[in-house]
Amino acid sequence: MNEQSRKFDVIVVGGGHAGCEAASAAARLGCRTVLITQDAKKLAAMSCNPAIGGLAKGHLVREIDALGGIMGVITDRSSIQCRMLNRSKGPAVWSPRVQCDRLRYSEEMVALIRETENLEVCEGEVVDLIINGSTCVGVVHKNGVEIAGQRTVLCGGTFWNAVIHIGEWSTAAGRIFEAPAVGLSDSLSRLGLQKIRLKTGTPPRLDGKTIDFSKLDQQDSDPEPIWFSQNHPSEQSPQKPCFLAYTNDATHKLLSSGLDRSPLYSGRIGGTGPRYCPSIEDKIVRFADKERHQLFLEPEGLETDEYYINGFSTSMPEDIQEAALKTVPGLERVKVNRPGYAVEYDAFQANQLKNSLETKLVRHLYLAGQVNGTSGYEEAAAQGLIAGINAVRSLTQKDPIILGRDQAYAGVLIDDLITKVPVEPYRMFTSRAEFRLLLRQDNAHLRLYEIAKDIGLKSKANLAAIADVKNTAKIVFIELKSTRIKLFDTTQPIAVFLKRPEITLQSLMRDQSLPDRTVDLIRLHSEAARQAELEIKYEGYLVRQRAQVDAFRKMENQKLQSNFNYTSINALSAEARHALQGTQPSTLGQASRLPGVRPADISVLMVVLRQNYQRS
């Protein structure tokens, strides 16, 4: 790079799921962008299981697509098995999950990034930041070269000061066989950001040729393809099944025998791991009376025989891993291609960020992904997208995009991150979204339409298609409310019958209960019809949930002054004073979600606000 070419609008550090979204968004919004990453061939590598989506994460991916991100596109191109989870429950908690061809996923990302205009990929490691006053103005490459950037987005993943553990062996590495990134995390600490140490783990990869599948239960893909993106391929790639296996007493005995050599139990791992995703050694210790644990064998790709064994995350010594696996029926002769391992890494307390994901301490510096204390590709990608968008918006003097908890899971995610102090890596759950009846995976594009238009990443054609569904849904809604049909000896509008749990548009069509005109309308606009159907079916609940949103908005709309001295309000509890002072929430609603801030403190703030309001 020559002197001139080392000046960029936006620098993105780290080509993981967060970094790829951030870089792609910034470039497509017209900024000259560079993506600096340690291995340019390993973009968006799936460090852990080869699947995208799942509970609540599937919602995130659909939202990413709705906002103009790329995760959905890449997933659709590399899908090898898809399933809609929770189908037996209501549509609000349905979640799509897609098994991907791991290699293909990364290749598709490399290709997409390469063909993106304004986007340069630079291989290498960033070891420091260039700070001018309290503003970040660029980064320093390991080879000493300085790269100037008006905005910088850091997406270091699990790589900062990372150490991996397998049994008694450990080494500095970000992923197995990959070097860690050292330097950057320390420069953030020097700037005053608070570091936390987290850990996560991954299971072994197995050679499928050595697995006896006849002893395992098979789990097939859903018959209908599931797509995340509006811009999905017309045909699905061939699908591959998953398999179920179970541990037994012998497995547990073997694992127990090796506990003294486990880095988790010998105290060599200090970082905090996720409770919801325990290692197999954790499971046998904490749930000692459970007779067996379920394991999923997930294919890693179409052209490989490798299998990922979900549920067997471990950092036990290699010999124990292999011996324990061999006690599982179907895996008696299994060959382990790569052992499972645990990784410890640096992350940063996200309450040091604004809701735009810019750090409060250093201007023009953004953090996204695992480094903010989250875990998961989807969580990382959603943050990367928002950080990339907001870096550009700040550069072009626009207000940042801040998604509300009532608008998107991505909004819940970021709000949680910046208001809560993490006790473990943060993962999305549907129960974190208090308005989840409204935030469905099926309506992500519709509910985020206005915001997507404002952001400007979505193509005109995509936006027009969404607007069309929005409008047609209203037409179908009226049709269903006004067309009366005769059923069970009564004549009523279709909508009335639809409210019964056992009746759906599909069942009405199947029983030929609908007039031709209605049938044509539904056939022609199936997505709009689905929206209208859900709107009618859950009308009562949706109305109530919207009322909750209104109450929530009332609190959110009470803006608080930034840089306010809360220590002067004696009436607040000491804990609340500390939390409010440190975080400087932007709204009363946000204040109420800070840990240590009790409802009584919020009452105090409300009274104080009102006293002040009355006086002025």
Next chain:
Amino acid sequence: MGEKIQTPVETKKDTIVARATAPGIGAIGIVRVSGTEAFSVLANIVRKKEKLNALKDKQMQLVDILDKDGVIVDQAMVVKFSEPHSYTGENVVEIFLHGSPFIISQVIDLCCRVGARLAEPGEFTLRAFLNGRLDLTQAEAVSDLISASGKASHRAALLQKQGNLSERIHQIRDRIISVLGLIELDIDFTDQELPLLDNTKIMGDLEDIFELLEDLLKSYQRGRLAMEGAVIVIGGPPNVGKSTLFNALIGEDKAITHDVPGTTRDAVEAMVEWGGWTVRLVDSAGIDEEYSGVDQQAVDRSKRLTETADLVLWVVDAVDAEKAEKPSWITAKCMIVINKVDLVDESILSTFDFIAVSALKRLGLDRIKDDVISDIFEDNRIIESTALLTKERHHKAVEAAIGFIVNAKFIFQEGSGIELAAFELNEAVHKLQEITGEITNDDILQDIFSRFCLGK
């Protein structure tokens, strides 16, 4: 963006003063001072202020209060509380005076001369709340405590202030949350090997929760009787002596009596205390089905009065004793009282099981009091350990929570989407937390703080 940015400001921290006991002449009157300057305010109105330096917290001290010219106003006991260990959480001084209204107002004036300010209504409680010394239910109870008229209502208010209700609500809330936990687990970990959601267990839990809430709801009747007192309406045909009985029962000639039927037109009320319970006694216009016009209107009004009564005392003239019976249109509890027994031969009366009195001669009145107490209050005795709903607002919230629990049960029976059941249970939790103030609602605050009276 266009929204108004509100800036929290420091709360007022000046020192306030007010009478802490109800107005009127009592044995003693208490003046309370609260704020950073409370101790110096006291020091500046007493003789030998050095005595106060050695005074420990919560210790009584006899002092002479002097006016601006150094003349003794009163000899008083004073006690001080240092922040944060006081009612308001600030420095507090209490001055126990000899109860004359004149002395009290003179002392308040003196305090104001030396740096205190007259407190606004509810300001002491507001400060206590702002300083985290009281939560919302407790703050509400304080305003009840001040207006409490009988012993029972005083106890109910005290119980609430001690946090009994909050505790109970928390217990029930935690049970709902544990059911919610099971449901959320089933939703968010559907891809893991979990035992199937045990519908029978959940239905059982919901049934228990339902009953706990119903019990709490029933305590409202008790709580309300204790706080507001029982409403007892005296009804009956014209000229049977209702007003005379009313006057006899309250020990005061408040209602007009006359031997012309139709004397009473508008209802007359009075509060009395019977055995520690508060009773609101109402005298109503006589009821004659033949009446028309204005009289007819008065009759209608009397009938309506009985609808909201906790008890109707149906008075009948002794000469009509054998025809006495509870009129079928009375829906409330009813006791028949035979009046003017002085005019008839008492031996006739012993054949009936009615209360027999002579309002004029004040005979048999105690029997009325005793029967009323055992009839409406005894079942509702307040036991120390119970949580009571005493507020209409609380009653409504519990009622709503019950509705949500019922919905959730229905959803489980129907099998129509556990995420909807979760929605209902969340609503129930929110409703309950509204009572303890754990969900902050501006309207609730507004309402509560507007109802405090001066002093506390």
